[in-house]
Amino acid sequence: MLKGVKLRLYPTQTQAKQLWQLFGNGRFVWNQMLAMAKSRYQNNPSSQFVNEYGMNNLLKQLKKEYPFLKASDATSLQIVNHNLAQSFSRLFKHQGGQPRFKSRRSTKKSYTGRFSASAKVVIAKRRVKLPKLGSIKTSKTGALAVGKFKRYTISLDPTGKYYLSLQIECPDPEPFTKTNLVVGIDMGVADLAITSDGDKYDKFQALWETYQATAWQRKYNRRKYKATINVRQWNHNKAHLTDMVINDYQNWQRARKTKARYQQKLANKRKDYLHKITTDLVKKYDVIVIEDLKTKNLMHNHHLAKSIANASWSQFRYTLEYKCQRYGKQLITVKPNYTSQQCSHCGFQSGRKPLEIREWTCPRCGTQHDRDVNAAVNILNKGLKNAG
Numbered sequence: 001m002l003k004g005v006k007l008r009l010y011p012t013q014t015q016a017k018q019l020w021q022l023f024g025n026g027r028f029v030w031n032q033m034l035a036m037a038k039s040r041y042q043n044n045p046s047s048q049f050v051n052e053y054g055m056n057n058l059l060k061q062l063k064k065e066y067p068f069l070k071a072s073d074a075t076s077l078q079i080v081n082h083n084l085a086q087s088f089s090r091l092f093k094h095q096g097g098q099p100r101f102k103s104r105r106s107t108k109k110s111y112t113g114r115f116s117a118s119a120k121v122v123i124a125k126r127r128v129k130l131p132k133l134g135s136i137k138t139s140k141t142g143a144l145a146v147g148k149f150k151r152y153t154i155s156l157d158p159t160g161k162y163y164l165s166l167q168i169e170c171p172d173p174e175p176f177t178k179t180n181l182v183v184g185i186d187m188g189v190a191d192l193a194i195t196s197d198g199d200k201y202d203k204f205q206a207l208w209e210t211y212q213a214t215a216w217q218r219k220y221n222r223r224k225y226k227a228t229i230n231v232r233q234w235n236h237n238k239a240h241l242t243d244m245v246i247n248d249y250q251n252w253q254r255a256r257k258t259k260a261r262y263q264q265k266l267a268n269k270r271k272d273y274l275h276k277i278t279t280d281l282v283k284k285y286d287v288i289v290i291e292d293l294k295t296k297n298l299m300h301n302h303h304l305a306k307s308i309a310n311a312s313w314s315q316f317r318y319t320l321e322y323k324c325q326r327y328g329k330q331l332i333t334v335k336p337n338y339t340s341q342q343c344s345h346c347g348f349q350s351g352r353k354p355l356e357i358r359e360w361t362c363p364r365c366g367t368q369h370d371r372d373v374n375a376a377v378n379i380l381n382k383g384l385k386n387a388g
Contacts, residue, residue, distance in 0.1 A: 001169070001170060001171070001172050001173075001326070002150070002167055002168070002169055003145060003147070003167075003168045003169075003170050004165060004166070004167055004168075005143050005144055005145075005165070005166045005168060006163055006164070006165045006166075007128075007138045007139045007140075007141070007143070007163065007164045007165075007166070008138065008139040008161065008162070008163060008164075009136060009137070009138050009154065009162035009163060009164050010136075010137040010138065010139075010162070011133075011136055011137070011162055012136075012137075015133055015136055016162075018071070018132070018133060019133070019154060019156070019162065020109075021068070021071055021072075022071065022072050022073075022076070022111050022132065022154075023109040023110070023111055023156070024104065025068065025069050025071065025072040025076075025077070025111075026072065026076060026077065026080050026111040027102045027104065027109075028066070028069070029059070029062065029069065029077050029080045029081070030080050030083075030084060030101075030102050031101050031102060032062060033055050033058070033080075033081060033084055034084060034099055034101060035101075036050070036058070037049070037050060037084075037088070049088065051085060052081050052082055052084075052085035055081035055084070055085065056078055056081055059074075059077055059078070059081070071132065072111075072132065073113040073131040073132050075113045075114040075131075076111045076112060076113040079112045079113065079114070080111075084099060087099040105247075107157075107158040107256070107260070108155065108156065108157055108158060109155065109156045110153055110154060110155035110156070111153070111154060112151060112152070112153040113131055113151070113152055113153075114150065114151050114152075115131075115149045115150065115151070115152065119131075119149060121144070121149045121166070122141050122144055123135060124141075125140070125141060125142075126138055126139065126140065126141060127141075128141065128164070130152060130154070130164075138164060144166065144168065145168060145170045146170065147168045147169050147170030147171070148168065148169040148170075149166060149167070149168055149169075150167040150168065150169055151166070151167040152164060152165065152166050152167070153165040157260070157264065158256065158257065158260035158264075159257055159260045159261045159264055160257060172326075173326060173327065175327050175328030175329075176282060176283050176327045176328065176329065177283075178286055179284060179285065179286055180286060181284065181285045181286060181287075182285060182286065182287040182288075182289070182380065182384065183195050183196055183197060183281070183284075183285045183287070183288055183289070183376075183380065184196040184289040184290075184376045184377060184378070184379035184380025184381070184383060185281070185288065185289065185290045185291075185376060185379065186291065186339070186372050186373075186375040186376040186379055187290070187291055187293060187311070187313050187316070188203075188311075188372050189203070189304060189307045189308065189311065190203065190358075191203060191372065192204065192277070192311055192316070193277065193281075193316070194372035194373055194375070194376050195281075195373075195376055196373065196376040196377045196379070196380045198370075198373050200372070201277050203307075203310070203311060204269075204270050204273045204274075204310060204311065204312070206265075206266055206269045206270070209262055209265045209266040209269065210266060212262040213259065213262040213263045213266055216255060216258050216259035216262055217259050219255045219259070220252060220255040220256050220259045223249075223251050223252035223255050224246070224252040224255075224256075226252075227246050227249035227251070227252050228246055230244075230249070231244050231245065231246050231248075231249075270310075270312055270315075271315070274312065274315055274316050274319055275319060277316070278316065278319045278320045278323055279323065281320065282320070282323045282324055282327055282329050285329070286329055286330065287329070287330045287332065287383075287384075287387075288320065288324065288329065288330070288331050288332070289331075289332045289333075289334060289379050289380050289382070289383030289384070290317060290320065290331065290332075290333055290334075290379070291333070291334065291335075291336040291339070291379060292333040292334060292335055292336065293313055293317075293336060295308065295313050295314050317333075330387075332383040332384075332386065332387055333383075334379055334382045334383045334386060335382075336375075336379070338378075339375040339378040339379050339382070340353070340371060340374070340375045340378075341353070342378050343362040343364065343365065343367060343369065343374070344369070344374050344377035344378050344381065345362065345365050345367040346362060346364050346365040346367070348362055348363065348364040348365070350362065350363065353371070357371065358370070358371050358372070359371060
């Protein structure tokens with residue numbers, strides 16, 4: 001099983017400068033290979049596309065022309081070529097747009113490399129050894145399971161923090177104890193998840209972080225707008241000897257970091273909340289049936305878009321999927337059609353109801369229904385019918 005682990009990095013000043021060089025080298029190789037592919041096509045549209053193998057051969061000449069590329073891990077530059085080749089492959093299959101040049105002003109920077117077969121990564125309790133960087137301080141390495149290290153990714157997020165993501169090949173974990181219980185789950189806005197047993201998981205709320213993120217987003221937009229106006233006015237006056245750029249104004253950049261910090265806190269709290277809920281469900285039930293919701297389509301409803309985005313239904317489903325697969329449980333997805341309209345007791349279709357109606361009585365059998373619990377029961381019945 002391939003497992004991903006993310007750790008915090010604490011590089012020294014020398015290592016931080018080296019990391020910026022490595023980020024820039026990966027961006028430089030991407031831009032050079034992309035420029036080569038575009039100019040080759042413009043000069044001769046019928047020419048054959050240079051594949052990943054051809055790009056790796058061009059790296060040798062590129063390192064001779066630009067010796068600073070030798071400071072990078074060779075495998076990281078090969079992965080850049082692999083990612084670029086994959087981007088072009090998706091373009092040719094009409095699965096995506098054209099690859100774009102990468103800017104040095106991007107707020108998030110990263111590069112990926114591969115470990116050798118005999119690499120010793122963990123060298124101390126809070127120390128790891130990485131190619132070209134050597135020993136570097138990190139957060140607790142106890143989360144690193146015994147296994148074979150495959151890849152590593154070092155990233156710098158908008159808050160200025162460095163992270164190390166490791167891909168580890170390790171044995172499958174012990175499955176959770178079987179409970180012989182099944183459940184259907186209805187996703188909601190007022191409550192995040194409602195089970196067919198009648199349990200309701202509250203929606204995620206972090207009022208202070210949400211308020212601060214919104215407030216600092218406004219400050220960031222206002223400060224950047226003022227800085228842009230000042231730069232244009234300064235550069236318009238030709239009496240000055242030098243032109244200014246927007247990065248000369250530090251006020252809006254401080255607001256950007258503060259905004260990013262609160263947004264990161266909000267995202268981390270939401271992720272932690274989803275992990276706790278999904279782990280509880282996987283431990284409690286052997287078979288879980290959920291709706292196959294098209295979140296992107298539901299986001300077109302501007303009245304509910306913010307609540308749906310805050311609920312993070314896609315992340316909930318993804319987390320539930322890999323945990324069921326990892327711990328030996330079964331996840332079934334069904335179409336959500338008519339699950340809220342059908343009586344779970346007699347099957348009568350009562351028609352579409354406004355969202356404000358949370359309880360209703362079946363006209364045929366007289367059963368009193370909680371709207372969400374009834375939908376969860378219908379989801380469970382539909383999933384068991386499809387599986388059996």
